[in-house]
Amino acid sequence: MTDSITLRRPDDWHLHLRDGVMLQAVAPHSKDFGRAIIMPNLVPPVVTGAQAAAYRDRIVAALPQGAALQPQMTLYLTDATEPADVVAAFRAGIIRAVKLYPAGATTNSASGVTDFARVQPVLEAMAEAGVTLCVHGEVTDPAIDIFDREAVFIDTVLDPLRRRTPGLRVVMEHITTAEGVAYGRAGGEDLGATITTHHLVINRNAILAGGIRPHYYCLPVAKRESHRLALREAATSGEGRFFLGTDSAPHTDAAKLQPCGCAGCFTAPNTMSILAQVFEDDGALDRLEAFTSLNGATFYRMAPNEDRIRLTKRATPAAYPAQIEVGAEVVTVFDPGFPLHWHLETV
Numbered sequence: 448m449t450d451s452i453t454l455r456r457p458d459d460w461h462l463h464l465r466d467g468v469m470l471q472a473v474a475p476h477s478k479d480f481g482r483a484i485i486m487p488n489l490v491p492p493v494v495t496g497a498q499a500a501a502y503r504d505r506i507v508a509a510l511p512q513g514a515a516l517q518p519q520m521t522l523y524l525t526d527a528t529e530p531a532d533v534v535a536a537f538r539a540g541i542i543r544a545v546k547l548y549p550a551g552a553t554t555n556s557a558s559g560v561t562d563f564a565r566v567q568p569v570l571e572a573m574a575e576a577g578v579t580l581c582v583h584g585e586v587t588d589p590a591i592d593i594f595d596r597e598a599v600f601i602d603t604v605l606d607p608l609r610r611r612t613p614g615l616r617v618v619m620e621h622i623t624t625a626e627g628v629a630y631g632r633a634g635g636e637d638l639g640a641t642i643t644t645h646h647l648v649i650n651r652n653a654i655l656a657g658g659i660r661p662h663y664y665c666l667p668v669a670k671r672e673s674h675r676l677a678l679r680e681a682a683t684s685g686e687g688r689f690f691l692g693t694d695s696a697p698h699t700d701a702a703k704l705q706p707c708g709c710a711g712c713f714t715a716p717n718t719m720s721i722l723a724q725v726f727e728d729d730g731a732l733d734r735l736e737a738f739t740s741l742n743g744a745t746f747y748r749m750a751p752n753e754d755r756i757r758l759t760k761r762a763t764p765a766a767y768p769a770q771i772e773v774g775a776e777v778v779t780v781f782d783p784g785f786p787l788h789w790h791l792e793t794v
């Protein structure tokens with residue numbers, strides 16, 4: 448039997464494409480998404496409108512002909528960001544959002560915000576102009592347990608920040624906890640939350656039980672099973688607050704398989720096949736389109752994509768490479784641990 452579903456073309460509201468040889472290798476794997484919010488944590492970070500525009504051009508040049516992907520650029524918020532520069536880049540159509548990394552929270556976040564009072568004028572200008580703030584929501588205090596850093600961030604940083612900046616549009620990026628789901632759900636239309644593919648599939652046992660598995664290590668780190676189930680419930684609910692941001696974050700195996708390995712899962716090549724299985728398993732295939740193709744666009748006040756993709760379930764699993772080549776190195780593709788019977792087809 449062959450099952451088939453047709454969806455509006457999905458968008459990826461949180462994507463790392465990197466630069467240089469890595470960009471060339473990974474960009475084609477996101478070609479079937481419509482819009483993608485491109486993360487600015489390059490080295491050095493994307494901090495000016497001119498840098499964002501130049502990076503956008505490099506991304507477009509790295510895409511194969513006929514690719515659907517339309518990069519939506521972001522600026523990396525630092526203590527030195529000028530409110531007028533952000534608003535000018537937004538009004539010029541160069542950027543879609545600004546990304547907040549607490550300094551030291553994740554990969555390439557050293558230039559992130561150290562002092563929230565310093566960036567308050569930027570946040571106020573963004574609220575006024577309608578620029579979205581995308582937030583990596585983890586505290587960096589070494590005294591806080593890594594599995595608690597998201598929940599503590601919500602209480603001690605995010606909620607106060609939103610209260611003192613009325614009207615600011617915020618996306619909680621890659622939520623990983625029941626607390627993140629609850630906070631996202633309680634927000635108004637100015638609050639959204641992205642959920643990754645991999646956090647719907649793995650809990651922390653995947654990283655640590657029976658041996659350490661660096662390819663499942665990302666930030667925020669996967670939590671216990673009850674949190675994964677809360678994310679599944681949120682993603683498959685169809686509620687407008689929750690939408691797909693893959694956080695596909697490629698690192699070479701050389702960088703991941705280290706005494707101190709990098710955080711990030713590379714899910715771009717097989718995300719839609721994995722999500723179709725997740726939603727089928729939860730009896731929610733009819734809500735996959737809301738999660739991947741409608742809710743994020745609504746949040747970002749964009750029309751949904753007009754064109755469609757098709758997912759077809761076949762007896763033979765979809766093939767995807769275990770690794771892709773990046774120059775002389777490789778990047779390992781996320782292995783969900785189950786066969787991918789849903790094949791992505793362009794219509």
Ligand SMILES: NC(=O)N[C@@H](CC(=O)O)C(=O)O
Nearest residue numbers: 463553554665666696710711
């Ligand atoms: N998610 C990750 O584990 N890594 C991301 C950074 C981020 O999104 O926090 C990366 O850039 O590698």
Ligand SMILES: [Zn+2]
Nearest residue numbers: 553583620666
């Ligand atoms: Zn992050």
Ligand SMILES: [Zn+2]
Nearest residue numbers: 463486694696
């Ligand atoms: Zn990310």
